Amino acid sequence: MADPSPLAGTVEIAAPPDSVWDVVADVTRMPDFSPELRRLWVVGRRRGPGASLQGATLLGVNRRGLAVWPTTSRVVRWVPGRAVAWKTRESGATWSYELEPTPAGTRLAARRELPAFTLGTTLLGPLIGGAAGHDRELAEGLWTTLERIREVVEAGAATPA
Template sequence: MNQPLPISASVEVAASPATVWETVSDVTRMSEWSPECRRIIVLGSKRSGVGTRLLGLNRRGWAVWPTTSTVVRFDPARAVAWRTRESGATWSYELEPTAVGTRLTGRRELPRFSVGTTVMAPLIGGAVGHDEELAAGIRTTLERIKGAVERG
């Protein structure tokens, strides 16, 4: 079986890490920027921070599927990350101060395709094909976040 592609991209945002953090730390807003994520709902009473549970709804073409995730990193003005149970992927957004403002890096860490991903692969066009789309999608997501932050 093929291995997952490394997925990572960065963008320079003309704003401070604190300003970028105000946008990125609200993971329920990912549906505004991601080409695939349609909605994220917080489960339970914990609204933000490590341990926050999330229900996501994704769409790719005609395929629609739910995901469940848990926030595994929440470092104010530095990084937010969540692990998706079904795929085993950890999605992170890291902020680093630069001379211009902030370097925002989006990344998906996935050591191997899960059984769930393998089973879903025919429905979503293949795991490797989906990886290529996710790699392009994270760049789109970062550009959309950059635009939202810089527009204020």
């Protein structure tokens, strides 16, 4: 089996970093943006504006076609206004979002770091069309996620109605 493909992308958002952070820091909204993630709960940490998620556990439900599976992640990086990252136990992937101020607003970068496919990913592979095929879909999904975040922030919808 081939090694995982590197996944990364950036998008320019015509809004200040605080507005982008308000959306990205509310990780429970990620299902609104991700084509695969359907639900996400934060376990074991205080929620609300300004709450640190460092070390928090995230319970997720993913869906791809007919396949549905749970994920458990831990927030491994939390820099208010700048970055959030979580490592998914089942796949070994670390997903991160980093903000950088620009003259026109904010550059939002997303990345998945995965040194190798895990045994779990290899075994689940046939159910999800193969790990490499899923990797291609995740790359497209990363771009979709970034674009959806951009659209929400630029529309001024930093908090749910």
